[in-house]
Structure formats: C-alpha cells, structure tokens
Amino acid sequence: MxxxxxxxxxxxxxxxxxxxxxxxxxxxxxxxxxxxxxxxxxxxxxxHLEEINSLIIEYAPEWPLDQITTVDRNVLRIGIFELKFSGGEIPPKVAINEAIELAKTFGGESSGKFVNGVLGTIYKKMLEKGEAIITEEKHGQRNEQPPTVSMPE
Structure with a gap:
C-alpha cells in the first residue's frame, strides 16, 4: 500500500x-x-492500471478518479487486482475483506463502506458474467458467493 x-x-x-x-x-x-x-x-x-481504473470509473460513477482520495484509490486498485488478475491466488472474500480493512485503517471515516460497495459490486458482476475464479477455501468450502456487502448511502 x-x-x-x-x-x-x-x-x-x-x-x-x-x-x-x-x-x-x-x-x-x-x-x-x-x-x-x-x-x-x-x-x-x-x-493493469488502465483496466483497473476503468473499473473504478464504471463502478464508482459519482466519484471521478482524481477526486477519490489517494488511499481509497489505491486500496481499490489492490482489491481489483486481487479479484481480477491474481489468478485465484487470493480468494475473492479475502481480497475484499483485506481491502476493506486497509481502507478502514488508512482511509477516512467512510472509506471502508466505499471500498466495500465498489469491490462487492465488481465481484457480483464478475460472478454474473462467469469471470470470477472459483477457489477452494479451507475445510473444503467453495467460495462461489460474493461477500455480504452494504452499499454506500
């Protein structure tokens, strides 16, 4: 980070x-x-910056990229990279939860909710399009569902 x-x-x-x-x-x-x-x-x-930035622009349309704080912008970039480009190295729920924790730790008061909403929506779309990499998690549980997300208000 x-x-x-x-x-x-x-x-x-x-x-x-x-x-x-x-x-x-x-x-x-x-x-x-x-x-x-x-x-x-x-x-x-x-x-993958160009594609990652395009996803941020698409899924956070009320927030121009240059108006998102540097912390939040880069937390989103990390989360999106882990979701879309890590080859399944990081399970999606883990990627999203780690990004939320980074946002809460280093970002502003609403950063965690913002990151949660954007990454959760991206992951749901990935599942709908069949793009999500399904990974095996501990105890043989499959990670097929997006994490529970609450959309920012």
Whole structure:
C-alpha cells in the first residue's frame, strides 16, 4: 500500500514501482517475509492500471478518479487486482475483506463502506458474467458467493 500510494502521489513512471517496493521493504518492513508477493502486487496493479481504473470509473460513477482520495484509490486498485488478475491466488472474500480493512485503517471515516460497495459490486458482476475464479477455501468450502456487502448511502 505504501509503495502504491507513493507511486501514485508522485505520479511516478511505471518502471519506478518495483524500486519503490524494494526501498519501502528495506525502510519499513525489513523482516517482511514475502517480498515477492508485495512486488508482484504493485507491479501487477501498475501493469493493469488502465483496466483497473476503468473499473473504478464504471463502478464508482459519482466519484471521478482524481477526486477519490489517494488511499481509497489505491486500496481499490489492490482489491481489483486481487479479484481480477491474481489468478485465484487470493480468494475473492479475502481480497475484499483485506481491502476493506486497509481502507478502514488508512482511509477516512467512510472509506471502508466505499471500498466495500465498489469491490462487492465488481465481484457480483464478475460472478454474473462467469469471470470470477472459483477457489477452494479451507475445510473444503467453495467460495462461489460474493461477500455480504452494504452499499454506500
């Protein structure tokens, strides 16, 4: 999140994203044990940025992309990347719940609800279109239904 925030805030070139991740891991999380995941996530968001941004614009039509806070915009980008482009590495419910928690922790008062509404709606549409990757979760339960979402007011 830190790396995407910094990359977006500074309007950095796409190539800079990987270096930001490496630097931020050294500076802020030297004991982080999954550097590869963090780097794949940031590079993946940057690689698919145009499509991810299009989804944000489509599913948050009252909020022009440049008016969404930098935190919320990048939390949405992470969540959408994990839902659509992670190849099922992250179960959809986990991706959405993690994004909501990031929004609550680093965003504003209504960030969690906003992120929940946008990602929940995107995931429901993915299921309707047959785009959602169905993943096996713990205890043999299938993850076929979208998480319960409450739409922002």
């Amino acid at each position: 830190q790396s995407l925030y910094e990359w977006d805030f500074n309007h950095s070139a796409a190539e800079a994203a990987g270096e930001l991740v490496k630097r931020n891991i050294v500076d802020f999380a030297a004991d982080f044990d999954d550097n590869g995941f963090a780097e794949r996530l940031v590079k993946g968001v940057v690689k």
